[in-house]
Amino acid sequence: MAEGSTRGGRSTAGPLVLAVIFLAVLGAGAGFSLGTLARDGHTTAISSSGPPPTGSDRTPVSTPPATDGTPSASASAVRCLAHTEQQAGAAPLIQLLYLHTKDSEVWICRSTDGTLYYQGHKGQPGGTLTEGSTALFLNTVEREGGNGYVATNTSPADGHVTKYHVTSQRLIIEDTVTGGREIQPAV
Incomplete structure (x- = not known):
């Protein structure tokens, strides 16, 4: 095993994988939210402050x-x-x-x-x-x-x-x- 790959007899790979998954989900959620805001809030040809499309x-x-x-x-x-x-x-x-x-x-x-x-x-x-x-x-x-x-x-x-x-x-x-x-x- 590589040096530092275990901690007190336990592997650090599990928590590391969980942290990476958590950050990926968080980043995807933020990207989706920003994309939705950009699409709904800035879809007119001229800058406007109109309400997002409904109905x-x-x-x-x-x-x-x-x-x-x-x-x-x-x-x-x-x-x-x-x-x-x-x-x-x-x-x-x-x-x-x-x-x-x-x-x-x-x-x-x-x-x-x-x-x-x-x-x-x-x-x-x-x-x-x-x-x-x-x-x-x-x-x-x-x-x-x-x-x-x-x-x-x-x-x-x-x-x-x-x-x-x-x-x-x-x-x-x-x-x-x-x-x-x-x-x-x-x-």
């Missing part, structure tokens, strides 16, 4: 690259809400940005043809989206700067224009008639 309407999909300069979604991109897809009459819609503020939620979504959509929700995550009451869907969305979007809502009744400037850090609601601005930072 059948938030399934990963593969999409072709965008043609409008919008960063393309990865193979594990997150689908937008089923409500938003119904409003757009298009599926799948890929979530490019999610913003949660104290008062609202905003999603910026892109269809496979590159069309951008804005879905606003007045309320907290998980609340019901009712267009005209707690939700606002717009298909008049453009890129703004390097990391933002602007959605324009024109009232059919009087032509009043409200713009929604969205980044991962804030929502700015701009009344173009009065010049008023409401700033809602991300939480």
Whole structure:
């Protein structure tokens, strides 16, 4: 036997093997957890702080690259809400940005043809989206700067224009008639 291979008449191989197995299991668990966090927390094309996908309407999909300069979604991109897809009459819609503020939620979504959509929700995550009451869907969305979007809502009744400037850090609601601005930072 090699020197140091026994201790007081007992072999050290057993405890050594157990320690190696324990460390391997611990490392595999940590790797799995970090991989899951990376997949669920960072699946959008633009850095966002959106909730991880839940339910059948938030399934990963593969999409072709965008043609409008919008960063393309990865193979594990997150689908937008089923409500938003119904409003757009298009599926799948890929979530490019999610913003949660104290008062609202905003999603910026892109269809496979590159069309951008804005879905606003007045309320907290998980609340019901009712267009005209707690939700606002717009298909008049453009890129703004390097990391933002602007959605324009024109009232059919009087032509009043409200713009929604969205980044991962804030929502700015701009009344173009009065010049008023409401700033809602991300939480």
